[in-house]
Amino acid sequence: MIDLHCHILPGIDDGAKDIEDSIEMAKHASSQGIRTIVATPHHRNGKYTNEKKDIEEKVSFLNKILIDKQIPVTILPGQESRIFGEMVEEYKNGKVLTLNNTHKYLFVEFPSSQVPRYTEQLLFNLQSEGLTPIIVHPERNSRIMEEPDILYNLVNKGALTQVTASSLTGHFGKKIQKFSNKLIECNLTHFVASDAHNVTNRGFLMDQAFDAVEQEFGIDMVYLFQENAEAVIEAKMCFKEPPEKIKRKKILGIF
């Protein structure tokens, strides 16, 4: 299994504090059948700045240790960049990093309670550079929960999205769990990833999340998510169905 979103690199954001934490996380991942992890430290989120070069160095450092310790998990470079006006320029300058450095898919994080006005234009500009933006955890954005058509519009214009495993398992509450299922039902999300920060309160839960997806939508949906994760790291096309709007009636059902 591949985990596309994880704060496993030591000492550079609010994920693993040190190498011991990173090793512990890798062991947990391995026990859930995760063999490949894309390390996606925060970038420009107001607290942490992690540019491509630093991430790549930390990734090779961690991979060496995991080989030494015989933990069968491979770390690939990635980044969770908060949306900012100069994203395209920073990508061209080699500071913004695509997932597995393939120059194809990249993570875009919104502030937790808003979607900036320039989002649509910026996502368009990224796509004009041949990049596919993946909006991370839209199910935890309060603006999108209020007005899911915002997300529908962005997906309709070519963005992909990733829901967090622990949202599907209910660890962020019933409301977020139901909304995550609506996103799947309406073809508004394309990946499930852990966004793990540690092994305690922000763990992996990928196995539990896929069990939940299987129960709710059947095993084919699980395969679809897993194959899409593989497509990302191999820079291939992802599978997507035309998005549908979440109906008002359904929204009222959520709250």
Ligand code: FE
């Ligand atoms: Fe994250």
